[in-house]
Amino acid sequence: MQKIYISDLKNFIGQEITLKGWLYNKRSSGKVKFIILRDGTGYLQCVYFKGSVTPEVFELCDKVTQESSIEVTGRVKEEPRAVGGFELDGVDLKIISLSQEYPITPKEHGIEFLMDNRHLWLRSSRQVAIMKVRHRIIKAIRDFFDNKGFVLMDSPILTPAACEGTSTLFETEYFDLGKAYLTQSGQLYAEAGALALGKVYTFGPTFRAEKSKTRRHLTEFWMVEPEVAFNDLNDNMDLIEEFIEYVVQTVIADREEELKVLERDLTSLKNCKRPFPRISYDDAVEILKKNNIDFQYGNDLGGTDETIISNQFDRPVLVHRYPQEVKAFYMKRDPENANLALAVDVLAPEGVGEIIGGSQREDNLDLLLERIKEHDLPQEAFEWYLDLRRYGSVPHAGFGLGLERTVGWICGLEHVRETIPFPRMIYRNTP
């Protein structure tokens, strides 16, 4: 027998069917009981009239508690006023497992309590909506690159050396080979992939053992990192713009219902269409000055700086050509000004801040060797990476998009902790 889900109801109008799920909510009004069933695909109001059902069933409607697993039987009716547009004219009700004192009640709970009960909190309509938007964002990201002929090349999680600085690494013993480190970025591996397959992307979890306790930081987060042979900084920025537009427009069109649950105002997201403003770091510093911010030229942009800059624009802004001192060793210098790196960051509007970091990569062997020395990195660990400049070096560029910040942005969430099923933060690695 085919299982029927709430999302299938339009095919069963007028028919008597049985559905399984959990009691999301209930209310009573004398001779009629209302039970809201949830099954993961949607919500359905089931109506039980005294007299129309057996006294036992009517009694069960009182007995059944929040988050009990239940089986409901009844006739499907169209009902425009009900959630989802349908209602079930209840005939039977069975309890599969009765919940006793479900910890999460409609009253307000503190965030630590909800996080301790994350495995149950995920059942709330708000968290369900976020997870569905997250899934759709991931699918849009993959579709975008797949449709453009990129090849997915998963980069390793266990790596022998640091990519983005050595101070924020999780380490583990690796048999007789000494220590291995959890990857901070798949980029270096993606570069090897791009020189083999032309256009590639990696998409997996990355790790930063950063002692940052902000609303923007997770210690474990997913990152998509495309890398393209023969792309320069401008090609990279073109790709970024097309990518962001595709992801945002696809997701808001296809997850309207969930974004409504999240009470997300879509005005700003709908506006997220090419061309995006592109400004240089120098332009960005000018903006800060005009806003009377005491900013030292040469420094990296901080969270507050990013907010001020992004507030000047009605869509994401690309900030390019940063001072090379604040950027990673692998970034190519601007041929017109060796103090600048051919980097680009994308700042999302509405105070979200950086969601993308990217650059054209240094493709000259001697210059890259110099950078590795300047950054005090162990050359030996990078020999394989240097090989990419020894054998068939080409201009190439790529970027990394942080998934959770993007989910937070599109869903309109204050804090990244709700953007991933089981968040990991400096003070939390459970449940």
Place this chain on the structure above:
Amino acid sequence: MQKIYISDLKNFIGQEITLKGWLYNKRSSGKVKFIILRDGTGYLQCVYFKGSVTPEVFELCDKVTQESSIEVTGRVKEEPRAVGGFELDGVDLKIISLSQEYPITPKEHGIEFLMDNRHLWLRSSRQVAIMKVRHRIIKAIRDFFDNKGFVLMDSPILTPAACEGTSTLFETEYFDLGKAYLTQSGQLYAEAGALALGKVYTFGPTFRAEKSKTRRHLTEFWMVEPEVAFNDLNDNMDLIEEFIEYVVQTVIADREEELKVLERDLTSLKNCKRPFPRISYDDAVEILKKNNIDFQYGNDLGGTDETIISNQFDRPVLVHRYPQEVKAFYMKRDPENANLALAVDVLAPEGVGEIIGGSQREDNLDLLLERIKEHDLPQEAFEWYLDLRRYGSVPHAGFGLGLERTVGWICGLEHVRETIPFPRMIYRNTP
């Protein structure tokens, strides 16, 4: 200017175009030079006639070396005898970066040498083909679940406790919270997801610090794990069959060219259609006996046993209802025989062995508590998991498919080390 790739050539027949890539191979025949260009999307023979090009270009054809990055210009011709069906009538050739003594030559290299040079080895036509099949398998897996309304719920990598036994864990210090462990399976988290969203899957890297030095073991491998509320063992087996059929048939239809490069005989894969044979563990033991294998009833099936069993069938075989002692604590016991677990493993043909392990889960709180005690697991670490039986427990089932073994099977590879861009094994965590 739009970049042109070899995969676009059909749109440029008769036109003079410029392509960028790497020299894959070359040969010479007196007054004509042949240069095989690769760009990640395909291969193209470029033909340079003496007299038709400048003496400088003709000389460059001699000078340019394997894996040099180059730019070729010429007219596109249809040529059915050439790789890919096209040829370039060369007009110009530029060297972007000349490779000196590329380490991987057409001669035979030892596997350790190739693994040390994995970042370059990935450029070979065989590795390119494997990566494209791998990508297509991943896409087929995601499409299958997405099209069926499953929600992707990424499970965490950093976990507070073991899921599949404590002896094979990678551990890391986690700030002030003590140790965290790299996940061995996302299943427990997927169960929480299934009770929130009905049908979910996790798909990410998993880790086993196993000291196994076999052709089937990686320490880091990707696993997809669907989990469905209200599914029992039979539903689970139905889902498995539909899933395997979809993935195999989609991939072999869509990656014919790559599988040809790998000289994969498709007979067995084409046969991979429902219904698949389903045998009990008891049946499997009978098969071993008939083949004069000295097998102790009650033991788990070993690699050789799996090969003998799977050799009896012309497609994957599902083996169900194993002795509970050899299976994980979370598996439900068979109501008809408490010594058996409602488990199912899938053995792939052609000596590949186990590619899927799954089961119906124990949904009774008291029985699950008993199992946790029997297995000497710390109950406290599983309190959240026990909550799934306290609040709205339902029958549910799921399975895990190992990606790399599946890639090895479909590509017809002897060893899993070629199935992932950068393999991690007990004796290797580089490059």
